Every structure is written in C-alpha cells, then in structure tokens.
Amino acid sequence: MKNNRRKFIKNAGSLLAGPMLLPVFETLPANDVTKLLDRNKHLSAAALAKNEDFWYQISKSYTLTSEYLNLENGYYSLMSNEVLNAQIKHLKQVNESPSWHMRKVQHGQRRRVKRELAAFAGVAPEEIAILRNTTEALNILILGLELPEGSEMLYNVQDYFSMKEAIQIRAQHSSQKARQLELPLHKMSNAEIIRAYEEAITPDTKLLLLTHLINVTGQILPVRELCEMAESRGVEVIVDAAHSFAHIPFKIADLKCRYLGSSLHKWLGAPLGTGMLYIQKDQIQRVRPLIGCTAYKETDIRKFEYFGTHPAHSDLSISTALQFHQSLGSERIAARLHYLKNYWIEKVKDLPGLSVQTPTEEGRSCAIANVVVKGMPVRELEKKILADYGIHVMAIDYQGVNGLRITPHLYTLLPDLDRVVQAFRDICAK
C-alpha cells in the first residue's frame, strides 16, 4: 500500500547513550511543509483544501495500515510520523534515565510544553493542567466544582455518555439534581438550539454541560452564544471540547467559558493518553481535585496534576504535535476536513433511502458526518462496508442517534472517499 512507508534505520542521534537501533518513520520534515505552503501561498485555505497534490504530499506524513481504509477518525487520531518519532525518542530518553528524568528534568520540560499549549489554546499557562484525556479533565470539573446545595445540573441526550454518567454519580452522592434534555440538536438551527437551552434553564439550574462538537453527529454547537446566555442566567458551563480542539479553529478565550476539557490524542495527534483541563484563573479554587493534594495552593492549577508517576515522555511529544499542527495552520486543516466531508456527503445525500444526520453548512460541522440508510440496521451496515469494501467506519446507536459515522482525516484522499461513495451507491440501489 502506498502509505505504508514504515522502515527501520539506524539512529545515530541518541543524546544519552551510544549508537542504537530505533524505529524511525519516514516523514515530511516540518520545513518541507513550509516549502510546500510557500509554493501555494497565493491560495486561500478553501482553495488549498481542493489541491489534491498538496494533500497527497501531506498524507506522506502518516504511516497507515494496509489492512483496511480507516474512515473512523472520530475515535482518536494516529500520530503523524514526526510525532511518533519524537515519542519513541522521548520514551527512550526517559527509560534510560528514569529517576533522574522524573526528579530533575520532567518539571522544567512540562512547564515549557504547557507554555506552548497555552499559547496555542489562547489562555495562560497557569490556567491549564496536562492530564490523560477529556474524561479525566471533565470528571474533575463535574465532580469537583463547588455548587450551591440542591442545585440542578443540566445536560442533553447527545452529550458524551461518560460525562452524563459523571453527572448522575454526583447527583446520587450529593444534594444536586441531574436533568437530561432530549434535544435532537442535529435537526435544529443554532437559534433554535439557543432558545431550547434558554427555555430549559430553571432558577435551580446552576451547571450546564455543553459539547462543542457532538461526537455522534459531528455537529458544532454555538458554544460562545450558549455560554453568554447561560452566564446571564447565573448558570456555569463546562465545555466538552474533546472533538473540537485542534479540529476547528478557536481560542478558548473566544468561547467565554470558565471550564473546559479536551483530549490531545484526538485532533491534535498527540500521543495516546494526553489531555488538557482549562479553568479560568479566578475559578481554580472553586474546584476540588479528585486526588488529595496539599502541596499546591488551592488557587494553583497544578493541584490537578498530582497523579504520581506517569508516562512523562508522552507529555513531551505534545510539543511536536503542536509544531506539526501549526506548520499546517488550524484554518487550512479545518478547510480541508470540511471539504472532504462535503465531498462525499454531496455525492450520497440524494441516494434513495439515505438521510444525512449532520448539518453540513460552513461552521456547523467539519470532518465528522453521520448518515443512515432506511431499512438497514446500522451495525449490519458497518459490517457490510468493512466486509465488502474494506472500509472501517462506526455504527452509532446511542446518545439518541442511530446512524453510521464516517470521519476522514488529513491523510484521506479523494479516491478513498470515492470508495465509500461507491459503497453507498451499491447499497442504496438494492
């Protein structure tokens, strides 16, 4: 397969030991991305999104399996080769120097990575903690945020299942109450969504969970407007940015939220097991850490990073993931992903029996889309597309949505999407 470019070569660049064998994944160096961009600088992000030659070059930055075509990037992202190489190098460095690294090196390096991540996210380094994933970040917020006695915590059926469970658990063990809305968000306009949330808020509502980009449909919610509306009603908002961070361009400060969690192993392409918690500086003391900590002040975000010995090498590779992402640019990335999604949706949307369950207008979705075929159970559809066409996609039958989720990535090329279009043409013709 053209993308399977894995090879092992002798690595001469070790810092701490003599020559050794390390796997190195061939990649497009960051300065080649810059050269490629230089050649295309007359193009807008939307025009570059359609330049298949450019994206073919970018696709070489990834090493893919030849076993199947992966259109299920709605789970988490593979690392680019550059990030993978950095991860292997850092793993080796930490492994060679275990106690030394943890005692004398990791804290300085973590501070540097946090500065870079905070600059990218548009917040202060003192407002972010590097954690394992969104689940950890949002559980800290849902279970630890100070709330008035007897207050109501609101969420919607399309929010992520484990965040809803965390809210239910808090309700079971406190005076707080949990309430689920049943809003079919993908069928509503942004104005209807804002109105529906506004109408759902009662004087008891003090906490609202909002998912920025719904994982099951790919829909983007108007989070800033919702945060402003909620705040004007005295409701605090926790933003689940698991799928929006580094997928669609935004700065956390633009969302006007106080609390947010994201995974860095999804669209940023950082190593598996990296995530981020954001809390506005003056609110940190209102959130109790889940792991007991007296070493840091209540106002210090590091109280949430008191998790003991952990894979420190992964934190370091976040830096390389940020460089890779920024060398391409958030706007160009989002424009390409939006273009890919629209490319296949446009070709299948009018097929008999097929319905699109994702709003496809600019700004309302990006890479992820969900479709359903009448009379065809989604799990059967998933199996058929894998067995007959060699394409890995995801059947969704939870969070109030039933359909097939299809998610391209930066390494996806148009012929890949033509394969999925052909699959739907065949299936809908029967």
Ligand SMILES: Cc1ncc(COP(=O)(O)O)c(C=O)c1O
């Ligand atoms: C909307 C949303 N929130 C939270 C999560 C949890 O992310 P993680 O498993 O990285 O903690 C996911 C995972 O897909 C998600 O889609």
